[in-house]
Amino acid sequence: QVQLVESGGGLVQAGGSLRLSCSVSGRTASTRTMAWFRQPPGKDREFVSGITGSVGMTDYANSVRGRFTISRDTANNMVFLQMTNLKVEDTAVYYCAATGDYRLRQTQNWYDYWGQGTQVTVSS
Numbered sequence: 001q002v003q004l005v006e007s008g009g010g011l012v013q014a015g016g017s018l019r020l021s022c023s024v025s026g027r028t029a030s031t032r033t034m035a036w037f038r039q040p041p042g043k044d045r046e047f048v049s050g051i052t053g054s055v056g057m058t059d060y061a062n063s064v065r066g067r068f069t070i071s072r073d074t075a076n077n078m079v080f081l082q083m084t085n086l087k088v089e090d091t092a093v094y095y096c097a098a099t100g101d102y103r104l105r106q107t108q109n110w111y112d113y114w115g116q117g118t119q120v121t122v123s124s
Contacts, residue, residue: 002026002113004096009118016086016122022079022096022115031098034072034079035111038092038120045095047106049081059104064090086122093117 008020024031035050049060049070058070069082079096097111 002030002098004098004113004115006094006096006115006118009094009120011121011123012086014086014088014122014124017082017084018086018120020081020083020094020096020118020120022081024077024079024096024098026113027100030100030113031077032102033099033104034070035097035099035104036070036079036081037095037097037108038090039095039117040089040092045108047108048094050104050106051079052102052104054102057104059106061106083120086120088122088124091120091122093119 003025005023012018032053036048037045038048039045047061051058051070051072067085072079095117096115098113099111
């Protein structure tokens, strides 16, 4: 069984920074590739960033590229999303997701396991 628990969300002013954390427990083979998604109010859930476990390849949505950085601490089973220069439009519930596949994809159904989400609110 795999469990993902997000933390680090909160209220921040535009231009500020937050670091989200995802604690990963369970079978390592089921969490080779990790990703962050987000769901803004009234909108569909969307891909934010992902990272593979083997070579640490990363990918970002165009809307966050250059502002967000994903990383993972494999030894401690953690995945992070460092968010800088936050914008009001970054307001959303942020979810951590995992798959046992080595490849990185931006589609939701690629991922088998999901956390409960953490709220990020950016005020103007």
